[in-house]
Amino acid sequence: MNEHAPLEPAPLEPIGCQNAPVLRERGQHEVFCGLTGIVWLHRKIQDAFFLVVGSRTCAHLLQSAAGVMIFAEPRFATAIMEEKDLAGMVDAHDELDREVGRLLERRPDIRMLFLVGSCPSEVIKLDLSRAAERLSSIHAPKVRVLNYSGSGIETTFTQGEDACLAALAPEMAYGEDKQLLVAGALPDVFEDQFARLFEALGVPVAFLPSRRSDELPSIGPNTSVLLAQPFLNETARCLAGRGAEILPSLYPFGEAGTTAWLRTGADVFGVDDERFEIVTAAPRARARASVAARRKRLEGKRITFLPDSQLELPLARFLTEECAMVPVEIGTPYLHRAHMAAELAALPAAVRLSEGQDVERQLDRLREDRPDLTVCGLGLANPLEAEGLATKWAIELVFSPIHGYEQAGDLAELFARPLERRSRLAGLRGKGPATPGIEPAAPGSGCRRTARACGGCP
């Protein structure tokens, strides 16, 4: 894939952090659980409904993680377990059957129902696969009922999408046609962009998940899978289990990543260089131009990723290669070396990799590093800004259009904007409290230890 590397001057540092040590930490994880994926998945599969079997906390999370409430009635809900479900006064399975019955009666447009396991349902060992089987037989053939777990004790944030797509794998029909399967919930607009590119390359392509539950693609030994998202480890395992071949690649972020990703797919179908060049030349040029327009604001700026979505490594690679940013620490909730091999090989050898999290220790390191930009969760962003550290909300990278050529500039813009905003407002911020009634935060104020013990306190 080297011949498709960007035509930028190579960074001076040695490249390739496959062998770099990884800092593994246990402690407080400042991350979402896998239920959060429902916020975008329920919009992607238009005749599916996601029913979380959980607690009031789960319902509250879904409502809060969405940032704002969704205007239309969402295709998700929570069956909130109550005292009597736990005390065994009622049979939780009977209760679930009743609620599902009411739900399907009210929403006759639903064709696929996901029962989504949560922390409490896992802890009390409520068998949702048995429930899904039973409910499927009750509501067949109109509605298929599947299940997966989005619980925090088993999944981190985007692993919820992974678990959902993995649950779809056994539902796909067997087929022997030679085809490319793109896995990962992409916004419809990029799915269409990628579909056009592959069509122009003469590559037959299908997408998982499909927009409607009855349009799931087929799968078989002649299916080659390109992962559009870097967090689909379980999905990849299940698709491989159906006989498909998983194609390792860079992920389609930025001009270089997208080109490498398309090339990987095209190679399987014997697309020649000339054709590839004809199809991709124009969008590649557009992508490069739009990234170049933002590059001067990002060049040389130091960036740290706190663990969040598993997008951290591919995005750090894009920012390093195409925007000349300098990664300081790249945290990821989970590092799958096989699926990240190409990404690791493209990152500077000197970068600090961390997996898992102890948020307090990580913030100590962050205050010592003081990068120009920190990619973090919503719970940390304003407190870090108040300490003078510019931040980018990680969740926006999951919710925003960032894949492919046409969005490469937008992706760079997501990182450039917080820096741009700070420079525009440079004269504005005084010493007043950011939250009136609360004393202004001093650097390192989350920590009351002595300066000696805490690297961040001046």
Place this chain on the structure above:
Amino acid sequence: MKLSVWTYEGPPHIGAMRVATAMKGLHYVLHAPQGDTYADLLFTMIERRDHRPPVTYTTFQARDLGSDTAELFRRTCADAYERFQPEALIVGASCTAELIQDDPGGLATSMGLPVPVVPLELPSYQRKESWGASETFYRLVRALAQPCERTEVPSCNILGPTALGFRHRDDLAEIERLLGRLGIAVNVVAPMGASPTDLTRLGAAHFNVVLYPETAETAARHMERALGQPRTRTIPIGTGATRAFVEEVAELAGVDPAPGLDESALRQPWWSSSVDSTYLTGKRVFVFGDATHALAAARVASEEMGFDVVGLGAYNREFARDVRAAAAGYGLDALITDDYLDVEAAIAEAQPEMILGTQMERHIGKRLGIPCAVISAPVHVQDFPARHSPQMGFEGANVLFDTWVHPLVMGLEEHLLAMFREDFEFNDQAGPSHLAHAVSAEKSLPPDPGAGRADALAGEGGSMPAEAAPEPLAWTTDAEQELKKIPFFVRGKARRNTEAYASARGLIPITVETLYDAKAHFAR
């Protein structure tokens, strides 16, 4: 099990976080799985706080369940104490940790930490956020407040303001100013801004001002018994209630109420009496929120704005009795529910001209094309304004007038809309001219099945719209035109009534005559 789409309240440990985050020097160690940290963003994003909430989560995962989660809790607790050096700790479990029964309270109190440790038992599968805040505050007060000598000058504590409260910051400033004018000293404000040490001197006050019964009434009752401190009952929202509040605190403090009744900055009574406000008379409003704010809003709407209250309800059952009594006074049955879909159906049925509600009702209003002003938590980021914008006190009364009138079509404009209904660019679908974004009620409604949903839900059991909908009755073109001249917020009802009247009498197709016959029939 209960199906929930949106919730008015989070679980009870969120209530505990609202107390802990409002205070200083207190730290909360929460036994909770990975993912429960989402709660931090409520405070840092919605309220724009510049600090993380003072909460440490144990973050247990599936693999920990087989080993020793209790040891994980002990280690987390020790680390949190070491790092944050709080004056006191509260400890408890979130919903999942409650199931694994590690007893965080017992574990933490046996660790020999050199500061008070207050265990919280917040049953997640029975109780909700407001109760959790109330219980947490009560436990803290019970553990820390001691009888002590009263201050020499008349003084009070102000109880109830928390993090994420609706306008608590501004209400507090307003009430402190009012008490200052009366010469009443404020001994401790809690939870907002108080440290655990401050709570130990609560007993020095002569009485307690309870601003938000949802969070402070339990603690205030305890202090009444244990510390002999009387408490206020009046919630100073609106002109009348503020006057009554001044009299009440003056009496408790034994001071002259006159300085507190200085109304030189109070404009709401005149704004409401001036002739321009005549158009507000009889505006039909639907009120829903927490019990305290809903009761206050209904009273202000009825007595100080001249509105008609056509619906009144609350999502917290703890104060349901008061809401039922007040609703009866307006000739209504109170709506006590935390089911968003029930509230939406009730609003669709009542067809009010305005909603006074929470952020949830703002969404209902958007769907139904009904303007909404927010009067109660839960609220979103836009309900934490940069400017001073209290609900309480005389300035609060001014704010209520402004914010409730703003979403409405203004007086003469309303007449013009009624007179020239068929003007192609000036009609009742245009919305208030000063709100450029306010799109028409009917145009903004999504196409079926969304639009028909509220109606379908109103029918018991929620049958499928397609099956439940009867054959549409025929209307003559003239009658259809005439129907369009009826204001949009009652048009649906007029159509239903007319069709019921016509089909009962076999008057098909419906003519202009039938329309007015039906109007006369239902007007009796």
